[in-house]
Structures are given as structure tokens and as C-alpha cells.
Amino acid sequence: MSRYFTKDHEWVDVEGDTGTIGITDYAQGQLGDITYVEAPEVGKVLARGDTAAVVDSVKAAADVYAPVAGTVSAVNAALEGEPELVNTDAEVGGWLFRLTLSDAGELSGLMDTAAYAEYIKGL
Amino acid sequence: MSDIEQNYENDPDVPEGPMLLPLDAWHRAKGGRMVEFAGYAMPVQYEGIIAEHLWTRESAGLFDVSHMGQLEVSGPDGDMEAAAKALEALLPADLAALKPGRVRYSLLLAEDGGILDDLMVTNRGDRFYLVVNGATKWDDIAHLCENLPDEITLNHLDEHALLALQGPKAAAVLASLGLEPAGEGFPPVEELSFMQAAPYWWPRSPADESARPLGISRTGYTGEDGFEISVGAEDVAALADALCAHPSVKAIGLGARDSLRLEAGLPLYGHDMTEAGDPVSAGLGFAISKRRRAEGGFPGAQRVLALLGEGVATRRVGLAIEGRMAAREGAEILDGDMVVGVVTSGGFSPSLQRPIAMGQVATASAAPGTALAINVRGKLLATTVVDLPFVPHHYHRNLPKGAQS
The missing domain is CATH 2.40.30.110 (Aminomethyltransferase beta-barrel domains)
Structure with missing residues (x-):
């Protein structure tokens, strides 16, 4: 399994043609207390950069973009009752949705773990 | 993800780069996450908005609101009648009837009755003390300078910080500082009533002869019991430390300030009331005093009084x-x-x-x-x-x- 990151603080774990997407620990820290996650509908077709989900914090609503193109295959049902999972476990249990990737080649434009760590150091 | 600070827009009228509050280093040392608000670098949160919010409702929260404008308006030789008359030409409160040590909520109104700002006015005995919003204070000062008569003096207390201590334990905490009323007839601080104010001396320790002056009112923006404390910028860090040394007190950021005031149904200038709106639609008709309703004589009186009489098309x-x-x-x-x-x-x-x-x-x-x-x-x-x-x-x-x- 490989993990990729976007400049907009999404992460995507890729296994075969499935990508699991969430927001990074850095992003949840910036957002603060998360109170609601608006997940995409299963079956929705997303282009890279489309608004896929909305993460609502006490402070503001933040759009989550599709890091790569694909079709939504699952959403994290646990977040419905426990949106704070995105705060406490952003990069594992707080995943947001899964995509069936339509173009794995898009992954080459994303950062790896080391590059993302370097990127947020500069923010 | 989109810009996560979108709710904390900058004031376009302030020079580039945020200004620093007297407590800037104090906030950073406490782990405050600083954002730009009203032209200042300010803490949006420390440990988290929900925890800070609930702490304030249950215990006591300390807010740095030094970005707000603190102004004094005085007449020649402390002539309060002249100062009241001058201010009454710009806002709809009955300041002639405002007794020394009392605080009123009021509105700076435009010629058409639009709201330029909301503010608190205190009768300090020989002058009026005004607290105005941070984002609007420069415009307010310009408006007051332009519209107050020449014999009226406007003083911007820009060397003063402002703290708010809010929550059910605020009175006990403030009482524990051993403040001394700064003159005959002023009550102990814990005996102030809501919307009452008085000056105090703050002894850092019983041995300290150089006690510091504080202006304290029993007011706030959370719906809880609490106080707002005007203090010299050079003393504010020591005062904030003394308050936070109390186990009931935690520092609270702007995020919880906003969620607390929203729960309390308190409107925020620029959002729930604007220059394009009017006091009556904004649900602030209570700020137009009885005498002023009868006499008028404030900006936009004709329109505002008509709205009070005939009703409004929309309401908050x-x-x-x-x-x-x-x-x-x-x-x-x-x-x-x-x-x-x-x-x-x-x-x-x-x-x-x-x-x-x-x-x-x-x-x-x-x-x-x-x-x-x-x-x-x-x-x-x-x-x-x-x-x-x-x-x-x-x-x-x-x-x-x-x-x-």
C-alpha cells in the first residue's frame, strides 16, 4: 500500500485500484473541533479537484477535494455518529471515503510522506 | 481542503501585516494559535474551541480583547452635560440619565439610521468611557473627530489593554486578587452589579506599594456573569498571569468567544447588524431610550422612529x-x-x-x-x-x- 498527499492536506492510501481518502493530522489540527462530516454519495463520479466532502468544524466549513479522479465506492459510516474521529484519528480511523480510481497516473502528481512532512514544515 | 480561516477575514482598512497585542508573546507561550483578526494577530484557540467554550460556561475564561477601541469623551472642565449632549447627537442612548458608574449598550448611527458600530458607554464621573469594536475603531475615531464639537475632547486609550473574565467563577476569582476600590463609594469588585463599573487598585502583593489602576465593569459578551478589565499595557501580562494562576481560569480564544456570544443571542457587528441595516430590524430597539424616542435628535431618528412605530419588514x-x-x-x-x-x-x-x-x-x-x-x-x-x-x-x-x- 502506498500513501500520497496533496497540498490541500488530503491523504490517499492506494491498494490496487481503490483509494482511501482522508484529511491529514495537520489539517485536523488547523480546523479544530470537527462537528460534522458531509460525505459524498456512493456512486458519485469525481474529477480530480472536485469538492468531494465537507468537514464542518466549530470555526468553519472546509471543502475536501478529490485528490484523484474516481467513483465513490464507500463512505466512513462511523463518522455519522462520531465526527470527532477525524480529530482523534485523522489518518486511520477518521478516513472519509473510498474511490475506485479512474486514472492511477494522476498519483504521480502527489507528494509522498517525506515530501508532505517537508511541505508542512514550511507553512 | 479550502481555506480554513475563512471566518476570520482581515480588515481592509488596516495597514498590511497584523499589529501585535500587548499580550502577543503571552498568547504564543500559552500555545495560542494566532490568526489575523481586526488587523491584529490574535489567538483563535488554545486547547480547542469546544473545551474552551464549555470551560467558560462552567468555570471562568480569560479573553484578551485588547483589539477593541477604548475611548474617552469629555467636556470642558469635566462638563458631563456638554459631553452627554455631544454624544447624544451621534447615538440614541439617554446619556443625560446615565449615572456615574453605570454602563449602557448603544449604537453609533449613520445619517440614515444604519449602524456604524455597537459600543458600551460608561459614565466615569468626569468623562464617558467608550468601548468600540476592533475592526471599526479607526472609522469610529474618524467619525467622532469629525462630528464632535471642538470643545469636546476625544482620547484614544491606545496604551491600554482590555481583558474579559467570564463565567460563574469569575467573581470569586476577581475577589481573590485583593483589589481595592479606588475611592470612597465604590463597591468591592464582587459587589458590582451587571452593567456597573468602578476603578480599582491592583496590589501585586500586599508589600507592593506601587499598586496599579484597573477600570472594571461587570459586563461581557458570553451571556455569563463576568467582568471586563481595562489595564495599562505594561501591566496586562502580570494581570493575565495572576488571573490564570487561579485553577478556575483558563485562557480562551476568539473561536469560543464567537460560539459563546452566538449561544447568548448577542449580535456581532458587521454580521448580525450592519450599516445597510437598522437598529429595529437588528432587534436592538431596546438601545433607543425612552426619552430619545420621544425627542429624537439622533442620526436617522426619522427613519428609526418610523420603523419602531410601523414595524419592520425583516427581523433578527x-x-x-x-x-x-x-x-x-x-x-x-x-x-x-x-x-x-x-x-x-x-x-x-x-x-x-x-x-x-x-x-x-x-x-x-x-x-x-x-x-x-x-x-x-x-x-x-x-x-x-x-x-x-x-x-x-x-x-x-x-x-x-x-x-x-
Whole structure:
């Protein structure tokens, strides 16, 4: 399994043609207390950069973009009752949705773990 | 993800780069996350908005509100009649009847009755002390300079910081500092009543002969009992440390300040009241004193008095929203399929564990109990008009002298 990151603080774990997407620990820290996650509908077709989900914090609503193109295959049902999972476990249990990737080649434009760590150091 | 600081827009009228508050280093040492607000670098949160919010409701929260403008308005040789008359030409409060040591909420009004700012006015005996919003203070100062007569003096207390200590334990904490009323007739600080103010001396220790002056009012922006403390910039860090040394007190950021005031149904300037609106639609008719209603003589009096008499087309209301999704400023409010209003501020209520909002709604759809919907990103959220505040106020009001409890 490989993990990729976007400049907009999404992460995507890729296994075969499935990508699991969430927001990074850095992003949840910036957002603060998360109170609601608006997940995409299963079956929705997303282009890279489309608004896929909305993460609502006490402070503001933040759009989550599709890091790569694909079709939504699952959403994290646990977040419905426990949106704070995105705060406490952003990069594992707080995943947001899964995509069936339509173009794995898009992954080459994303950062790896080391590059993302370097990127947020500069923010 | 999109810009996560979108709710904390910058004031375009302030020179580039945020200004620093006297407590800047103090906030950073406490782990405050600094954002730009009203032209200043300010802490939006320390440990987290929900925890800070709930702490303030249960214990005591310390807020740095030094970005707000502290102004003094005085007449020649302390002539309060002249100062009251001059200010009454710009706002609709009955300042002639405001006794020394008393505080009034008021509004700076434009010629058409639009709201330039909301503010607190205190009679300090020989002058009026005004606290105005941070984002509007430069415009307010310009407005006052232009409109006050020459014999009236305006003094910007820009060497003063302002702290707010809010919550059910605020009075006990402040009492524990050993403050001394700065003159005959001023009550011990814990005996101040809501909307009362007095000057105090703060001894850093019983041995310290150089006690520091504080101006304290029993006021705030959370709906809780609490105080606002004007203190010299050179003393504010020591005072903030002394307050936070108390186990009941934690530093609270701007994020919780906003969620607390929203639950308390307190409007925010630039959002729930604007220059394009008017005091009556904003639900602030109470700020227009009885005598001023009878006499007029404040900016926009003709329009504002007509609105008071004839009613308004839209009103500020409280909105309780079903589900978990928050509605924020700008979201459309619908009654059936008709757009009847707009959300002016909204968010998640930590105390009620549900989304709440305030909005400006057509009078016909504004009665408490009316079922409405709010359009958030194409989803219609079921909403009910409710009375404000969402969370009851807990102000400390002393009984009138001679009254039995």
C-alpha cells in the first residue's frame, strides 16, 4: 500500500485500484473541533479537484477535494455518529471515503510522506 | 481542503501585516494559535474551541480583547452635560440619565439610521468611557473627530489593554486578587452589579506599594456573569498571569468567544447588524431610550422612529437547526419554497450539541415556532424559529437597596 498527499492536506492510501481518502493530522489540527462530516454519495463520479466532502468544524466549513479522479465506492459510516474521529484519528480511523480510481497516473502528481512532512514544515 | 480561516477575514482598512497585542508573546507561550483578526494577530484557540467554550460556561475564561477601541469623551472642565449632549447627537442612548458608574449598550448611527458600530458607554464621573469594536475603531475615531464639537475632547486609550473574565467563577476569582476600590463609594469588585463599573487598585502583593489602576465593569459578551478589565499595557501580562494562576481560569480564544456570544443571542457587528441595516430590524430597539424616542435628535431618528412605530419588514431571529450540519452566514432561509431571509451568523453550539444560527427573516415568517428551512450547499436543513438567547443568560444583578430577597 502506498500513501500520497496533496497540498490541500488530503491523504490517499492506494491498494490496487481503490483509494482511501482522508484529511491529514495537520489539517485536523488547523480546523479544530470537527462537528460534522458531509460525505459524498456512493456512486458519485469525481474529477480530480472536485469538492468531494465537507468537514464542518466549530470555526468553519472546509471543502475536501478529490485528490484523484474516481467513483465513490464507500463512505466512513462511523463518522455519522462520531465526527470527532477525524480529530482523534485523522489518518486511520477518521478516513472519509473510498474511490475506485479512474486514472492511477494522476498519483504521480502527489507528494509522498517525506515530501508532505517537508511541505508542512514550511507553512 | 479550502481555506480554513475563512471566518476570520482581515480588515481592509488596516495597514498590511497584523499589529501585535500587548499580550502577543503571552498568547504564543500559552500555545495560542494566532490568526489575523481586526488587523491584529490574535489567538483563535488554545486547547480547542469546544473545551474552551464549555470551560467558560462552567468555570471562568480569560479573553484578551485588547483589539477593541477604548475611548474617552469629555467636556470642558469635566462638563458631563456638554459631553452627554455631544454624544447624544451621534447615538440614541439617554446619556443625560446615565449615572456615574453605570454602563449602557448603544449604537453609533449613520445619517440614515444604519449602524456604524455597537459600543458600551460608561459614565466615569468626569468623562464617558467608550468601548468600540476592533475592526471599526479607526472609522469610529474618524467619525467622532469629525462630528464632535471642538470643545469636546476625544482620547484614544491606545496604551491600554482590555481583558474579559467570564463565567460563574469569575467573581470569586476577581475577589481573590485583593483589589481595592479606588475611592470612597465604590463597591468591592464582587459587589458590582451587571452593567456597573468602578476603578480599582491592583496590589501585586500586599508589600507592593506601587499598586496599579484597573477600570472594571461587570459586563461581557458570553451571556455569563463576568467582568471586563481595562489595564495599562505594561501591566496586562502580570494581570493575565495572576488571573490564570487561579485553577478556575483558563485562557480562551476568539473561536469560543464567537460560539459563546452566538449561544447568548448577542449580535456581532458587521454580521448580525450592519450599516445597510437598522437598529429595529437588528432587534436592538431596546438601545433607543425612552426619552430619545420621544425627542429624537439622533442620526436617522426619522427613519428609526418610523420603523419602531410601523414595524419592520425583516427581523433578527434565532434559528434551531435539525441534524448536525451547520448553517453559516449567507445561507438562504426558506419558508416553503419562498426565500424569506438569510443567515447572518451560525455555527455548532457546544452547549446544546446542535447547530444554531441567527438570521434576518421576513416578519411574517419570524414568529417563534415557525418551521423554516435553510439551504446549505443545496441541502435543505429543517429549522425552527426560536426565542433568543439559545442558552439562558446568567447576569449578576444586585437587588435594589431595601428589596428583600
